[in-house]
Amino acid sequence: MSIQEEIHKAMNELQKKNSSELNISKEDMTLLFLTSLLEEEAPNVRK
Amino acid sequence: MSGNKSTSIGIIQLTRIGDVIQTYQAAKQLKIENPNVELTLVARKEFAQGLHFLLDEVFSHMVFIEIKDFIKSPSSTLMEARNSVKDLVTDLNKLDFDVLVNLSFSKSSEYLASMIEARHKLGLTRNSQNQISIEDSWSQYVFSTVMNSESIPFNLVDLFKNILGAKSFSPEYKEKTREDKIVIHPFASSKKKHWGVNKWVDLCYKVLKENPEQELYVVGGKADQTQAEKLVNSPALGEFSKRIHNMTGKSSIEETFRLVSDAKLLVCHDSMVSHLAAVSQTPTIVLSMGTVRPSETTPYHENVLNLAPKRKCFPCKVQEKCELLPCHKDISHQLVSRLVKGILNQENFDSTFFKEQVSPFYLQNVAIFAPHFSEMGMDLIDITESAQTVQDVFKTFYKIVWSFYFKEQELNYAIPELGKESLATLSEYAKGCSYIYELYGFGMKYSNAVIEEAKKEQPNIKVIQDNINKMGEIDQLCTVTKKTFPLLTPIVDFFFVNKANAKGANILEITQSNLLSFYDGQNMIKVVFDLIDNITRDAVGREPIKEV
Numbered sequence: 001m002s003i004q005e006e007i008h009k010a011m012n013e014l015q016k017k018n019s020s021e022l023n024i025s026k027e028d029m030t031l032l033f034l035t036s037l038l039e040e041e042a043p044n045v046r047k
Numbered sequence: 048m049s050g051n052k053s054t055s056i057g058i059i060q061l062t063r064i065g066d067v068i069q070t071y072q073a074a075k076q077l078k079i080e081n082p083n084v085e086l087t088l089v090a091r092k093e094f095a096q097g098l099h100f101l102l103d104e105v106f107s108h109m110v111f112i113e114i115k116d117f118i119k120s121p122s123s124t125l126m127e128a129r130n131s132v133k134d135l136v137t138d139l140n141k142l143d144f145d146v147l148v149n150l151s152f153s154k155s156s157e158y159l160a161s162m163i164e165a166r167h168k169l170g171l172t173r174n175s176q177n178q179i180s181i182e183d184s185w186s187q188y189v190f191s192t193v194m195n196s197e198s199i200p201f202n203l204v205d206l207f208k209n210i211l212g213a214k215s216f217s218p219e220y221k222e223k224t225r226e227d228k229i230v231i232h233p234f235a236s237s238k239k240k241h242w243g244v245n246k247w248v249d250l251c252y253k254v255l256k257e258n259p260e261q262e263l264y265v266v267g268g269k270a271d272q273t274q275a276e277k278l279v280n281s282p283a284l285g286e287f288s289k290r291i292h293n294m295t296g297k298s299s300i301e302e303t304f305r306l307v308s309d310a311k312l313l314v315c316h317d318s319m320v321s322h323l324a325a326v327s328q329t330p331t332i333v334l335s336m337g338t339v340r341p342s343e344t345t346p347y348h349e350n351v352l353n354l355a356p357k358r359k360c361f362p363c364k365v366q367e368k369c370e371l372l373p374c375h376k377d378i379s380h381q382l383v384s385r386l387v388k389g390i391l392n393q394e395n396f397d398s399t400f401f402k403e404q405v406s407p408f409y410l411q412n413v414a415i416f417a418p419h420f421s422e423m424g425m426d427l428i429d430i431t432e433s434a435q436t437v438q439d440v441f442k443t444f445y446k447i448v449w450s451f452y453f454k455e456q457e458l459n460y461a462i463p464e465l466g467k468e469s470l471a472t473l474s475e476y477a478k479g480c481s482y483i484y485e486l487y488g489f490g491m492k493y494s495n496a497v498i499e500e501a502k503k504e505q506p507n508i509k510v511i512q513d514n515i516n517k518m519g520e521i522d523q524l525c526t527v528t529k530k531t532f533p534l535l536t537p538i539v540d541f542f543f544v545n546k547a548n549a550k551g552a553n554i555l556e557i558t559q560s561n562l563l564s565f566y567d568g569q570n571m572i573k574v575v576f577d578l579i580d581n582i583t584r585d586a587v588g589r590e591p592i593k594e595v
Contacts, residue, residue: 003118006125023175029162030132031125032177034117036154040061041093041114 011035057087057144057163058211059170061112061156063236064094064300065344066203068322070150071098072347073207075105080213087142089159097300101326108142110135136162150207152190169210181548184453185210191544192537197362197438199340199537200446204347205424209453215424220328220349225311229254229387230264230329232315233278234271239337239369240316244274246380248281250314253384255287258391263287264310266303266320267295312390314383321346330390332383336374338365341416342427342442352386352396353416353427354378357436377412386415401431423450423458435463437472441534444578448538448571462582474583479532480576483539486521486528487572490565493517494558501555511554518561538575542568 001009010031018024024032056077060070067090074086085107088095092111095102102109117131140163149160149170157179160172171190174180181187189206193199205215231251235241255263265275275295278284284291298306303320307313308327315321315331317339324331325346335341335355340362345353355361356377363369385405386396394400396417401410416427423446429439443460450456465473493514500510522543529539542564549560 002121003123003125003128010125018177024177026162027129028177029158029173030129032173033132033155033158033162034114034128036158037112037114037117040153040155041091 007031007035007038053083053085054081054145055085055087055143056211057089057139057142057147057165058106059089059147059149059151059156059160059163060095061089061091061151061153061159062094064098064319065322066151067095067098068101068319068326069204069347070207071101071105072204072322072325073150073211073213076208077211077213078105087139087144089139100301100304110139132162140164148211149186150210152193181544182550183210184545187544187548188449188453188541191540193343197340198441198445198534199343200426200442200449201343201423202345202347202425203343206343208424215420215422225329226309227260227262228264228306228310229258229261230266230307230310230313230315230320232266232313232318232320234267234274235316235318237337237365239363239372240335240339242316242334242336242375242378244277244281246375247278248283250380250383251278251291252283252287253380254314254387255284255290257384257388261311261391262290262292264292264306265295266298266306269296272296312387314387317344324348325351332386332390334378334383336361336378337369337372338362345416345418345425345427347418347425349418349420351418352390352430354383354386355414355416357412357414357433379409379413381406382409382413385409396430398432421458423454423456434466435469437465437469437476438534439463440465440469440473440582441476444575445537447578448574451574452567452571465582470583473579476532476534477576477579477583479528479535480572480579482528482532483525483535483572484569484576486524487542487565487569490518490521491562491569493521494562494565497558498555498562501558535572535575538568538571 014024014028014031058070058074060067070088078084078086086105087108087110088102088106089110089112092113095109095111112135116135117128119127144163144165146167146169147160147163147165149156149172152171157171157173160168160170169183170181170186172180181190185206189210193206208215231247233242233247251263255261265279267275272295275293279291279293294303294306300323304323304327307320307324307329310329313320313324313329313331314334316334316336321331321333325348328348328350330350331346333345333351333353335353341353341355345351356374358374358377361374382405389396389400410431410433414429414433415431417430419426419428426446440463443463447458447460450458496514497511500506525539525543529536546561546564549557549564551557551560
């Protein structure tokens with residue numbers, strides 16, 4: 001599994017957790033940070 | 048922040064180069080006022096690395112990040128990436144921040160700010176439910192209004208200074224000998240903000256012809272090279288080819304800064320080069336168009352003229368499509384070249400100048416703003432003294448009310464003279480103020496009902512829930528009102544965000560904070576009502592504001 005697939009899978013699990021109103025942990029924050037940084041650095045993002 | 052112990056402040060700025068320069072300007076002021084403060088900057092490598100020569104002056108530590116720091120190769124695992132993020136956070140935590148300030152409005156910065164430890168946090172972070180959390184009022188203001196409203200009366204550097212707690216000041220102009228060089232940066236990050244090559248060719252032709260002693264330097268990044276080639280190789284400029292120097296894609300940011308610092312003038316769009324010129328206080332003409340909001344982004348120094356279209360759709364929103372770009376035609380190259388000549392000859396841009404030296408045809412659809420600095424920072428004054436629009440009047444209102452609300456500073460402005468149509472529109476807004484005033488009054492009533500019930504030994508949950516539901520309806524009605532009266536959006540949005548970030552550990556404390564928000568909101572809208580009333584009272588009869 002590539003890192004992109006790993007991130008996608010982990011994000012899906014996190015969204016499920018978030019929708020059931022469970023607190024997100026610092027560990028989750030690292031994933032959210034990575035995902036948002038990836039989005040913001042994507043070549044097609046408006047600069 | 049006085050005494051012997053140095054205070055450690057971390058500043059997160061993950062947005063573009065221009066924002067990093069504006070952050071540097073605000074942080075520099077904080078450092079001047081508090082020399083013992085130790086500042087750390089966390090920024091994106093792409094946007095901050097080239098600015099080392101400036102940032103070194105102010106920041107004791109700089110941490111530049113990019114996704115490659117965390118995902119080092121295609122075979123990296125998520126675990127490795129997460130560990131790299133944790134290593135970054137651990138390293139930052141070693142700096143033992145007293146205060147962490149997030150000055151960027153991006154998701155990645157919110158998460159990073161949440162992970163770093165600090166005794167106090169300002170700006171956007173995320174709470175344990177993954178919701179945006181903003182504790183300080185200035186950041187609530189920026190979050191609620193800057194991205195959505197055209198009535199922002201504050202420059203971004205002033206907003207950053209206010210969040211950081213630095214005083215506003217007038218940057219002292221230092222006279223220096225400048226070389227016979229005019230620098231142009233005819234590029235921008237989007238088509239809407241960019242005049243286009245043909246208009247720049249017209250301007251360059253006129254400037255080079257009218258100012259034979261000047262050399263022209265074109266600056267820009269690697270991505271601008273094709274357009275720069277088109278410009279400098281235009282047949283119209285053939286006779287001046289020896290006086291045009293194309294530096295696009297060939298100079299570092301530092302080299303561009305040195306060039307701009309020595310030049311007599313910079314002409315550009317809203318871009319990072321204009322902010323570099325602010326640092327070197329190089330006289331600058333900015334051509335604002337499309338989505339640019341001059342009051343927020345005008346380079347922060349005194350020697351600037353910012354030309355902006357006088358058009359209802361200006362400034363437009365990023366997501367709005369526009370094929371014809373009519374605002375680009377509002378700024379004529381003849382006007383710009385006349386101003387270039389005026390700056391080079393140190394002419395006075397007063398009413399006589401505009402009456403005698405510039406055709407009214409070129410001034411018909413353009414405002415020429417010049418900065419004026421006061422205790423609340425930069426104000427933009429239209430030096431052509433053209434009639435104010437209702438939008439301009441609201442900008443002044445907001446400068447008055449926000450300055451008092453956030454800093455208890457009382458500002459005085461002359462009562463504007465408005466045409467009949469503008470007076471009628473402004474008068475309509477008194478009705479909008481009355482509606483919001485009434486709604487906030489009900490908000491106070493329902494908040495008090497919740498507080499009273501919550502204080503009882505055996506509170507009735509249904510009474511509390513009913514009143515909370517009613518407060519929710521108030522938010523909905525405020526949203527409807529702001530659609531009809533869009534210039535009231537900043538107040539409605541600010542107090543919405545302010546209430547959403549209410550302090551408190553239980554329903555009683557949160558409702559007490561909400562009561563205060565409704566109270567402040569009602570006072571603010573009353574002041575706006577009174578200002579409108581002062582201007583329009585004689586022209587239009589009106590009902591007094593209703594008490595709930």
